[in-house]
Amino acid sequence: DTAVSQTPKYLVTQMGNDKSIKCEQNLGHDTMYWYKQDSKKFLKIMFSYNNKELIINETVPNRFSPKSPDKAHLNLHINSLELGDSAVYFCASSAGTGNQPQHFGDGTRLSIL
Amino acid sequence: QKEVEQNSGPLSVPEGAIASLNCTYSDRGSQSFFWYRQYSGKSPELIMFIYSNGDKEDGRFTAQLNKASQYVSLLIRDSQPSDSATYLCAVIVQGSYIPTFGRGTSLIVHP
Numbered sequence: 001d002t003a004v005s006q007t008p009k010y011l012v013t014q015m016g017n018d019k020s021i022k023c024e025q026n027l028g029h030d031t032m033y034w035y036k037q038d039s040k041k042f043l044k045i046m047f048s049y050n051n052k053e054l055i056i057n058e059t060v061p062n063r064f065s066p067k068s069p070d071k072a073h074l075n076l077h078i079n080s081l082e083l084g085d086s087a088v089y090f091c092a093s094s095a096g097t098g099n100q101p102q103h104f105g106d107g108t109r110l111s112i113l
Numbered sequence: 114q115k116e117v118e119q120n121s122g123p124l125s126v127p128e129g130a131i132a133s134l135n136c137t138y139s140d141r142g143s144q145s146f147f148w149y150r151q152y153s154g155k156s157p158e159l160i161m162f163i164y165s166n167g168d169k170e171d172g173r174f175t176a177q178l179n180k181a182s183q184y185v186s187l188l189i190r191d192s193q194p195s196d197s198a199t200y201l202c203a204v205i206v207q208g209s210y211i212p213t214f215g216r217g218t219s220l221i222v223h224p
Binding site: 031040041042043044045048050055056058090097098099101102103104105106107 | 144145147151155156157158159162164199201205208209210211212214216217
């Protein structure tokens with residue numbers, strides 16, 4: 001049983017396109033996150049939702065729009081993709097906010113041509 | 114500005130030795146500390162978390178937290194080649210929802 005699952009695993013697309021990444025967790029967690037890991041392996045938080053409410057919105061271009069239809073799902077839509085968006089995007093979940101450890105999905109490797 | 118610093122390595126140790134990984138943080142309000150292991154091309158995987166000063170042991174892993182000196186360490190005893198990975202330190206400040214990750218230390222355990 002996959003605890004945090006993301007689709008697609010790989011995404012190769014042209015600059016200027018719009019794409020979405022989906023995430024689902026079956027851990028019963030209340031909080032979900034999107035992270036970006038760049039080529040230097042630096043893992044940076046982008047967004048977090050707690051019970052479908054946005055609680056963290058870091059300095060991210062507004063081309064990135066998260067959406068949480070329910071607390072088990074968190075999607076990420078990206079408009080007008082740019083070369084600098086190439087990275088691995090990880091979804092994660094935790095039992096709550098604050099001091100809870102996070103469980104990560106396998107990641108989506110996004111490559112912009 | 115919250116900062117979490119780790120030596121990027123690589124830290125190379127022989128099989129069977131103790132690997133010592135260190136992480137320093139800048140915010141004295143930090144209250145939750147996590148160590149994740151990330152194999153190349155894979156996702157981060159939680160190894161340990163620690164909230165209180167002192168040591169916390171889990172199998173071959175020991176996390177050591179010293180809030181006065183603002184560092185947290187991860188010791189891996191009897192290191193195995195399968196421990197070769199990047200180890201990420203993450204810190205959450207009290208009252209914050211936002212974890213800050215270090216850039217990770219690459220560990221190589223050679224036979």
